[in-house]
Amino acid sequence: MLRECLVSLLFPRRCPVCSRIVLPEGALICPDCVPKLHFIRQPSCKKCGAELISDRAEYCPDCQRRQRSFESGVALIRYDTVAQKSMAAVKYKNRREYLDFYAEAIARRYGYFFKHRKDAVLVPVPVHPARLRSRGFNQAGELAVRLGQLTGLLVNERLLVRTRKTAPQKELGPDERLRNLRHAFAVAAEFRWEPAPGKPDSRNLPGRAAGTAPELPQTVILIDDIYTTGSTIEACTRVLKAAGVRQVYFVSICIGGGL
Numbered sequence: 001m002l003r004e005c006l007v008s009l010l011f012p013r014r015c016p017v018c019s020r021i022v023l024p025e026g027a028l029i030c031p032d033c034v035p036k037l038h039f040i041r042q043p044s045c046k047k048c049g050a051e052l053i054s055d056r057a058e059y060c061p062d063c064q065r066r067q068r069s070f071e072s073g074v075a076l077i078r079y080d081t082v083a084q085k086s087m088a089a090v091k092y093k094n095r096r097e098y099l100d101f102y103a104e105a106i107a108r109r110y111g112y113f114f115k116h117r118k119d120a121v122l123v124p125v126p127v128h129p130a131r132l133r134s135r136g137f138n139q140a141g142e143l144a145v146r147l148g149q150l151t152g153l154l155v156n157e158r159l160l161v162r163t164r165k166t167a168p169q170k171e172l173g174p175d176e177r178l179r180n181l182r183h184a185f186a187v188a189a190e191f192r193w194e195p196a197p198g199k200p201d202s203r204n205l206p207g208r209a210a211g212t213a214p215e216l217p218q219t220v221i222l223i224d225d226i227y228t229t230g231s232t233i234e235a236c237t238r239v240l241k242a243a244g245v246r247q248v249y250f251v252s253i254c255i256g257g258g259l
Ligand SMILES: [Zn+2]
Pocket: 015, 016, 017, 018, 019, 020, 029, 030, 032, 033
């Protein structure tokens, strides 16, 4: 308790929107700043969760056009200039405290999403080890841990690995992004399972011999900070499904595109 008081005196919590010290003490965001975030409203795309302008279509134009190997996903806010600033501060100014607010808002708003997937494992989209070293943390991993605490779902930060450092995606179109990301992710070797020659595939079967690779989850919820064209989630889904994961969902703080 004393320690918490000292920490909040020395490092008072800052607001994810205006970056000023949050009042009243104990709040995660200034009450006045909440309406500055654009929370995703219905109707939304049944695949990626982006806002739709009318409920005549079930899917956004992006999801109608592109192959989506994942089941579906949800996002909290629109990736507008306010959100862009907030996400950049998390990553580049080490404002990890902002994720406390976003995780709580996601858990509150999408409680049903997690409740219906009690056996799912939360898997953050990984960053390359070199980037992890320079930044010191993976924002998606930090978000996944917070969501795990709030929802009671297991978190696995080792399942997916980033095998290749990719060129910045900003300037690329959706197809180029997906191409750029090909071979960028892999399921960690410890979770990969090769059937012995002539033996049936016994992945995920009960009674698997002890000492074999750790069990691969059947259902994964990918966790990321920003969903733009969906190519990162698509690339991660493909490697997870190729390894034997049956269902892949995603949860993201921000979502762009849609309409
Ligand atoms: Zn504020």
